[in-house]
Every structure is written in structure tokens, then in C-alpha cells.
Amino acid sequence: MGDKLKVAVIGGGSGGYPAAIRAARLGAEVTLIEKDSLGGVCLNRGCIPTKALLQSGEILKTIKDSGIFGIKCGDGKVDFRAVISRKNSVIQKLRQGVERLLSAKKISIIKGTAMLIDPSTVQILETENKIKVDKIIIATGSRPTKLNINGFDGPDVLDSDKFLEMEDLPKSAVIIGGGAIGVEFGQIFNRMGVEVTILELMENLVPETDKEIAQAFEKRIIEEGIKVFTKAEVKGITHGKALKTITFAVGEESKKCNAERVIVTTGRRPDLSYLNVDTIGLAQENSTLIVNDHMETNVPGVYAVGDVVGGIMFAHVATAEGECAAKNAIGQESTISYKAIPSCIYTSPEVASVGLTEEQAKVKFDIHVGRFPFYASGRALVLNQTYGMVKIIAERKYGEVLGVHMIGPHATDMIAEAVLGISMEMTVEDLAHAVHPHPTLSEAVMEAALSLSGGAINMP
Amino acid sequence: MPIEIVMPKLGLTMTEGLIIEWKKKEGDEVKKDEVLFVLETEKVTFEVESPEDGVLGKILIQEKETVPVGTVVAYLLKPDESISDLEEIKPPPEKEEVKAELLFAQEPSLPSQEKVSRETRIKASPLAKKIAKAYNLDLHTVEGTGPGGRIIKEDVEKAYEKMQKEAASLHPKVEEAPAQKLVTFTGMRRTIAKGMLASKVETAQTYMSNTVDATKIVEYRRILLPYIQEKFGIRMTITDIMMKITGAAICQHPIINTRWTDEGILYLEDVHMGMAMALDEGLIVPVIRHINKKGLAQIAKDRIELIQKGKENRFLPDNITGSTFTLSTMGMFDIEHFTANINLPESAILAVGAIIDKPVIIDREMVIRPMLNVTLTYDHRIIDGAEAGKFMRTLKSFIENPIFIIA
Numbered sequence: 001m002g003d004k005l006k007v008a009v010i011g012g013g014s015g016g017y018p019a020a021i022r023a024a025r026l027g028a029e030v031t032l033i034e035k036d037s038l039g040g041v042c043l044n045r046g047c048i049p050t051k052a053l054l055q056s057g058e059i060l061k062t063i064k065d066s067g068i069f070g071i072k073c074g075d076g077k078v079d080f081r082a083v084i085s086r087k088n089s090v091i092q093k094l095r096q097g098v099e100r101l102l103s104a105k106k107i108s109i110i111k112g113t114a115m116l117i118d119p120s121t122v123q124i125l126e127t128e129n130k131i132k133v134d135k136i137i138i139a140t141g142s143r144p145t146k147l148n149i150n151g152f153d154g155p156d157v158l159d160s161d162k163f164l165e166m167e168d169l170p171k172s173a174v175i176i177g178g179g180a181i182g183v184e185f186g187q188i189f190n191r192m193g194v195e196v197t198i199l200e201l202m203e204n205l206v207p208e209t210d211k212e213i214a215q216a217f218e219k220r221i222i223e224e225g226i227k228v229f230t231k232a233e234v235k236g237i238t239h240g241k242a243l244k245t246i247t248f249a250v251g252e253e254s255k256k257c258n259a260e261r262v263i264v265t266t267g268r269r270p271d272l273s274y275l276n277v278d279t280i281g282l283a284q285e286n287s288t289l290i291v292n293d294h295m296e297t298n299v300p301g302v303y304a305v306g307d308v309v310g311g312i313m314f315a316h317v318a319t320a321e322g323e324c325a326a327k328n329a330i331g332q333e334s335t336i337s338y339k340a341i342p343s344c345i346y347t348s349p350e351v352a353s354v355g356l357t358e359e360q361a362k363v364k365f366d367i368h369v370g371r372f373p374f375y376a377s378g379r380a381l382v383l384n385q386t387y388g389m390v391k392i393i394a395e396r397k398y399g400e401v402l403g404v405h406m407i408g409p410h411a412t413d414m415i416a417e418a419v420l421g422i423s424m425e426m427t428v429e430d431l432a433h434a435v436h437p438h439p440t441l442s443e444a445v446m447e448a449a450l451s452l453s454g455g456a457i458n459m460p
Numbered sequence: 461m462p463i464e465i466v467m468p469k470l471g472l473t474m475t476e477g478l479i480i481e482w483k484k485k486e487g488d489e490v491k492k493d494e495v496l497f498v499l500e501t502e503k504v505t506f507e508v509e510s511p512e513d514g515v516l517g518k519i520l521i522q523e524k525e526t527v528p529v530g531t532v533v534a535y536l537l538k539p540d541e542s543i544s545d546l547e548e549i550k551p552p553p554e555k556e557e558v559k560a561e562l563l564f565a566q567e568p569s570l571p572s573q574e575k576v577s578r579e580t581r582i583k584a585s586p587l588a589k590k591i592a593k594a595y596n597l598d599l600h601t602v603e604g605t606g607p608g609g610r611i612i613k614e615d616v617e618k619a620y621e622k623m624q625k626e627a628a629s630l631h632p633k634v635e636e637a638p639a640q641k642l643v644t645f646t647g648m649r650r651t652i653a654k655g656m657l658a659s660k661v662e663t664a665q666t667y668m669s670n671t672v673d674a675t676k677i678v679e680y681r682r683i684l685l686p687y688i689q690e691k692f693g694i695r696m697t698i699t700d701i702m703m704k705i706t707g708a709a710i711c712q713h714p715i716i717n718t719r720w721t722d723e724g725i726l727y728l729e730d731v732h733m734g735m736a737m738a739l740d741e742g743l744i745v746p747v748i749r750h751i752n753k754k755g756l757a758q759i760a761k762d763r764i765e766l767i768q769k770g771k772e773n774r775f776l777p778d779n780i781t782g783s784t785f786t787l788s789t790m791g792m793f794d795i796e797h798f799t800a801n802i803n804l805p806e807s808a809i810l811a812v813g814a815i816i817d818k819p820v821i822i823d824r825e826m827v828i829r830p831m832l833n834v835t836l837t838y839d840h841r842i843i844d845g846a847e848a849g850k851f852m853r854t855l856k857s858f859i860e861n862p863i864f865i866i867a
Contacts, residue, residue, distance in 0.1 A: 398590050400613070425585030425606075425613055 004029040006133040008122045010114040013040015014315035015306025016139030019322030024105035026330040035113040038098045042315040049164045052087035057191030078192045080169050113274045135301050135329040142268040142307035151237030157262045170260035177265035178205040180345045187347045197227040197257050210357035210405040270308040293335045295325035340423035344412040349388045352415035355403030355422050366396045370451035372444045374408045379439040385409035390444040399427035428452040465534040471777025478526040484516045502651045504775040514538050584611035595620045648742050659802045664840035668848050672856045674815045674832040677701050688757045696760040705858045707731045707751040708865040713851040718807045734783030747783040797833040808838040
């Protein structure tokens with residue numbers, strides 16, 4: 001027993017628990033320290049609960065649209081407490097799943113807050129127990145940032161954590177921040193009958209996305225009945241008796257809007273509280289930990305993964321980093337690659353991207369762009385979800401696939417093909433000439449690629 | 461069926477040939493007897509002509525490639541055939557065997573190793589493959605850094621950059637030393653070098669020189685020249701006479717017409733006279749066979765033909781092998797006296813200088829006579845000085861009185 005490499009993983013979220021499992025699979029004796037719930041933000045306060053709520057909204061939408069399919073079942077009614085309880089049961093199941101996976105690998109789980117004593121000692125704040133280890137993987141995640149705006153601290157101003165803990169629906173809500181989280185929250189509310197306004201500082205909603213896709217998305221969101229103000233700079237929140245008033249500026253013009261609740265989704269920052277990173281001299285930059293491409297910090301044997309290292313704060317990135325760190329900790333060299341990281345928005349229509357946007361690609365490459373709209377897809381028509389398209393950006397000379405962007409049904413699942421394609425350095429010919437099953441939405445990928453390699457079949 | 465164009469066997473000793481130049485491109489129309497390609501063996505370059513009218517369908521062996529005799533180097537399409545007829549043809553496997561067998565003597569395992577490595581699977585991304593093809597870069601030379609050693613775009617671009625840099629770094633060197641020029645060895649130069657060095661290292665070269673009165677040969681040539689010219693249309697030279705006389709002298713001294721072998725000294729019956737000849741590419745020694753049985757006109761005719769072939773690069777290997785004694789002349793450069801290097805496996809060589817008018821003492825009187833220096837280089841392992849002396853004495857008497865050779 002004594003000759004096993006000892007690894008402590010601090011944090012049991014999307015970065016930490018896969019790191020723990022990988023290290024255990026590679027033969028290490030692993031201790032995982034989690035101060036809250038296994039599964040981290042993603043499972044408890046992020047991806048999973050949001051998707052659960054979105055799904056309830058989607059069901060309601062399906063019921064409302066059921067007449068189109070020849071099914072009569074009225075308009076449907078929201079029982080928000082049941083919606084919340086269903087969300088919680090999904091979380092509960094997944095959390096138990098993580099726990100079972102960890103114990104199956106004989107990983108000891110300590111519930112507590114970890115503090116670093118030295119590069120091979122971790123102390124548990126609550127019990128003062130000290131754990132001696134050979135390697136440490138820090139995966140403590142992130143917290144929502146606080147906006148420095150007048151009135152931010154008032155009641156009924158919720159961050160994403162509090163949003164997901166809500167037990168009733170307001171009549172109206174203003175969402176500050178039109179990124180992925182903001183628009184997902186907006187759609188949840190909107191589908192359930194809440195009057196929603198989204199304020200976004202940049203030119204478009206989901207501003208990180210390819211512009212054409214972002215604009216198509218924004219158009220759809222507005223059509224659904226969400227009020228959107230872009231280039232909107234929030235100045236302050238005043239708290240009235242029933243309503244909050246949000247003051248914001250669009251250019252020179254000052255505007256106001258009212259709502260029962262205000263949701264702030266403007267970003268997250270690494271959570272390094274209690275860790276005492278300075279005691280062992282971990283290098284930081286803008287309060288994120290600095291790591292190399294082996295996910296190792298400046299202190300040998302101490303690794304950091306997930307939101308604490310900043311960069312792209314996605315669960316799937318944290319997982320990839322966690323695996324990479326675990327392998328290196330065990331002595332198997334592994335290098336992280338951020339070349340093909342998909343990003344997804346789980347609204348309806350879904351938005352998914354990998355690689356460069358058209359705007360980014362144009363700067364560096366001679367490109368051409370292939371598109372295929374879902375209105376030309378048989379499967380999309382069957383689903384009655386014909387809004388959207390697949391867009392492929394390829395370098396002109398060799399046909400390197402630089403970026404793939406999708407808006408439409410199941411885009412977040414379909415992007416995986418493009419992720420594989422880009423990470424394997426496939427060319428548009430490769431995508432175009434792989435036979436895709438019919439009738440599926442995935443044919444749109446093939447057709448978009450074909451439009452850059454000999455011409456599409458199902459588009460004029 | 462398209463016609464196979466093969467690497468011809470130009471002589472008994474030829475095992476392989478290097479294609480120097482294709483005179484026709486794929487798709488070119490070709491007439492019968494038009495030159496298809498030029499090949500080089502160790503000894504000669506040779507133009508290979510088309511056996512039929514047709515179109516050069518496919519070139520299998522490119523320029524600068526050496527292949528064994530009998531290898532199919534191209535396909536000629538007959539007038540009624542098209543390129544699609546080629547698709548049915550697979551390279552005949554027995555040729556591969558021939559190749560392996562012939563190469564075995566020189567490079568036993570290289571060809572097969574090469575083949576194996578060519579066939580091993582390369583792990584490379586589709587994009588990397590495409591770019592490598594565009595750069596004309598062999599992926600075998602590229603190190604992969606992708607997952608599992610896969611070659612990715614970045615690896616190809618780095619390899620290409622490196623290749624470019626290396627190519628660029630070669631140029632400045634040349635520019636720094638413009639007075640230098642490196643001419644890579646031709647097969648012919650290698651052969652000359654090998655032969656010459658072996659001659660110096662492996663034989664006991666010894667020299668014997670004499671100056672003889674050339675009055676009679678000059679006179680006889682003057683008499684015979686118009687006669688032979690009229691009768692045979694050929695211009696006879698002093699060299700022809702010297703070769704005839706030397707051949708006759710050799711017949712009197714069989715020790716000169718010999719070869720050193722491991723078992724002993726091999727006496728050769730026939731005298732095949734090699735005549736050293738300078739081509740642009742280097743020294744070559746075409747052969748006049750059975751010179752002892754040939755008249756002057758025939759010798760002159762042979763010589764002229766050989767020179768013509770040499771100028772036109774049309775020598776067949778048999779034109780330039782098998783000499784038993786060699787004669788080298790430097791009269792055209794006004795060289796009075798020189799020594800020559802034995803042309804292995806011969807035992808001796810005669811260096812013939814320019815005929816120069818000189819004062820000589822005849823009957824205690826000083827007279828001016830056309831004089832000729834002849835220098836024998838002989839392999840002292842075989843030929844003792846006395847034997848060489850006897851030969852030189854006979855040679856001198858024959859030169860000074862050519863009528864003796866008809867005795």
C-alpha cells in the first residue's frame with residue numbers, strides 16, 4: 001500500500017472528479033476533498049440544472065405546438081415547484097452517480113475545505129486533519145462575479161446560483177448579460193410566461209459566437225418575445241415597492257426598464273478562498289493560477305485545472321484538463337490542446353461552435369464559407385424545427401476546416417462531428433465525402449461541406 | 461497490348477543502366493527509330509530508339525534512376541491504343557525478381573529495406589497529407605507530434621520550413637566562393653578513376669623509351685594516302701600505320717599480348733588494339749579487333765567509325781572492351797615524349813609522340829630527319845626489361861622499315 005503514489009484532488013467538480021478517477025485508474029491512491037456537493041458548479045449550479053429547466057420549457061413549447069403535429073392537448077400549465085423538484089432529482093441522481101464512480105475506484109472522499117500547507121501537505125479546515133501526499137491537483141472552480149453597480153446588493157437581484165435556487169416565478173425579469181447563461185435563463189423564463197428583458201453590453205447577444213450565427217440567434221430570441229437591448233451599459237438598479245428599475249445607456253441615450261427580479265449573469269471568477277495559494281508560492285495572474293501545458297503550476301507536483309486556471313470556463317475543458325493533470329501527476333506525459341473546444345448554448349434553437357469564427361478566420365486565412373439551412377433538411381421539417389443552419393469556414397487552398405458553427409435543432413450534439421474533424425485535421429472533402437445517415441439533421445454538416453467541395457445536393 | 465520499353469543489355473558485362481534523359485515526354489508521338497531515352501552505363505552513353513511508331517504512354521523510370529537490364533522503363537502505345545490500355549498492365553513480377561537478383565551483388569539488402577519502409581503506414585492527418593503533397597514533401601521524413609505520433613499540419617509546415625532553410629543556406633556558400641564549381645562524378649569519370657588508380661597501384665609499371673626515324677612511315681603514308689582515299693574513300697593517318705606496325709611487332713613478342721591472372725600469365729592469341737581517345741566526358745579506349753589480321757585501309761576505316769561513334773555517343777560496350785594492348789598518341793598536341801598508364805587488364809601500352817624534324821647523325825653526318833618518340837609502359841610483373849627491349853627493338857625496325865611486316 002505504502003508504495004502507491006498519493007494524490008490529493010481539491011474540488012469534486014468537472015475538473016476534479018475526472019482527475020481523481022483518472023489518477024486512480026492509473027494506480028494512484030487518491031483523496032478527493034470537496035467542501036460542498038460532488039459534481040461542482042456544472043452539476044449543482046450550472047449546466048445540468050439549467051438544462052433541466054430548459055427541458056421543462058421545451059416540453060411546454062412542444063405541448064403548445066402539438067396541434068401542428070395533429071395532437072390536441074391544450075396549452076399546458078407550469079407547475080414551477082414540480083419543475084424545480086424534477087431538476088433537483090436529476091441533480092441528485094447524477095451526484096449519486098459521481099459518488100458511486102469515485103468509491104468504485106476506492107477514492108476517499110473528504111467533505112471539507114482544503115488548505116495548502118506545503119507542496120505535499122493539505123489540511124482540512126474543519127477537522128484540522130493533515131494529509132500527506134505526493135501530488136496535488138487543485139480544481140476548486142469559480143464563483144459568480146459581483147458587479148460594482150448601484151443597487152446590486154438589493155434583494156431580488158440574483159446571480160446564477162440564486163437563480164437556480166428560485167422556488168417561484170416572477171412576473172417579469174431583467175437579465176443583465178446576454179451571454180450563454182443569460183440567454184438560457186431568459187428562455188427558461190420566457191417559456192414559462194415571465195416577461196423577459198435582456199441587456200447586453202456588446203453589439204449582439206452571445207457575442208463570442210460567429211456574428212452571422214449570433215445575429216440569427218438574436219432575431220429568433222426577439223421573435224419568441226424576449227426584449228433585447230444590445231450595446232446596453234447598465235448604470236444602476238433602484239428598488240421600488242414591487243418593481244426594480246434598471247437604468248442603462250445605449251450610446252448617448254439613457255433608458256429604463258422595470259421588472260420584479262434582476263438576474264446578473266456577467267461572469268465568474270476563480271474560487272481560491274481558504275486555499276492559501278500564497279503559502280506555497282503559486283503564481284497567479286488576474287487571480288487565476290498559472291499553469292503550463294501539462295497543467296502543472298510553478299510549484300512542481302502541484303497541478304491546477306478547470307475554472308481556477310481561467311481561460312475557457314467550460315465543464316468539458318475542465319474535464320480534459322483534469323485528465324491531463326492526472327496523467328502528468330502519475331508520470332504519463334500528456335499535453336493539453338485547446339485547438340478544438342466546442343462551445344454550446346442549449347436554448348431552442350441550440351447554438352454550437354468549434355474553431356474560428358468567420359471574423360477570426362478572415363484575419364489569418366484565405367477562406368470560403370459553406371452553409372446549409374435546416375429548412376432544406378427533411379428531418380428538420382419532420383421535427384418542425386427548420387430555423388437555423390450549419391456553417392463551415394474552410395481555408396481555401398487545402399480545405400482545412402477552420403470553424404464550424406451551427407444554429408438549429410440538436411446543434412449541441414451535432415457539433416461533436418466537427419470537433420472530431422477539426423481535431424483530426426480533416427479537410428472539407430473529408431467531411432463532405434463521409435456518408436451521413438438519412439434522414440438526419442447531421443446531413444446538414446455533409447451538405448455544408450459539399451457546398452465547398454463540388455456543390456451541395458439539396459440546395460440549388 | 462502496349463509495347464514494353466526495356467533497359468537494353470548492351471554488352472555481356474552490362475547489368476544495369478542509368479537513364480540520363482528522356483527525349484520524349486508521356487503522350488508524345490514517336491516514330492520508329494526515334495530516340496526515346498539516353499542511358500548511361502559505367503562506360504558509355506547510348507540512345508535507345510523506339511521499336512515502333514506510337515505514343516509514349518507511360519514512363520515508369522524517371523531520369524537519374526538506375527535500373528537493371530530488362531526492367532520495363534516505359535510503355536509505348538500502338539496507334540490504336542489509348543492510355544486506358546495501360547491500366548490492365550501490372551508490372552510483371554518476374555522483373556522484380558531479376559532486379560533483386562542483379563542488385564544482390566552490389567547492395568544486398570538496400571532495395572528491399574527501402575521497399576519495406578515505403579510500404580509502412582504513415583499516421584498523418586488528411587490535411588497534413590494534402591499539404592505535404594503540395595510541398596512535394598515525403599511524409600517519411602516528417603516527425604509526427606500529434607496524438608500517437610500522428611503527423612499534423614504543423615509538423616509538415618515545420619519540416620517544409622526546415623527544408624527551405626537548408627536549401628537557402630546552401631546558396632550563400634556557393635555565392636561566397638564563386639570560383640569553385642562542383643561537378644558531380646559521372647559514371648564514366650568513376651570508371652576512369654578506378655581503372656587508372658588500379659593500374660598504378662596493382663601493376664609494376666616500368667617505362668622504356670626510344671626515338672626512331674619516321675622517314676619511311678611518313679613517306680609510305682604520302683604514297684598510300686591518295687591510293688586508299690581513292691579506293692576506299694578513307695583518309696589514312698600515321699596513327700593507322702603505327703597501330704598496324706605495333707600490332708605486327710606484338711605478334712613477334714607474344715609476352716606483350718598477355719594478361720595477369722591469379723592462376724598465371726594468360727597469353728592472348730588475337731591482338732585487339734585499343735586506341736586511347738578523348739571525348740568531352742573523358743578518356744575512352746575504343747578497340748580495333750584483330751588488328752593483326754587487318755590491312756591499313758580496314759584499320760583506318762575501323763578507326764574512323766569508332767571516332768564517329770564516340771563523337772555521337774553511340775558506342776556499344778563491345779566497341780570499348782576487350783582490347784589486349786593499347787596505343788596512345790599525342791601527336792595532335794605536339795607532345796614529343798610522354799608516358800601512358802597501362803589500360804588494365806593489359807600488360808603494356810605504347811605512348812606515341814609527335815613526329816618532329818630533328819638533326820640526327822647518320823653515317824657520321826648530321827642530317828635532318830622526321831623523328832618519333834615511342835615509350836612503352838609495361839607491367840614488370842609479366843614482362844622483363846629484356847623482353848620489353850626486344851619488343852622495342854622490333855618496333856623500331858618495323859617503324860624504320862615498314863616493309864618488314866609483310867615478310
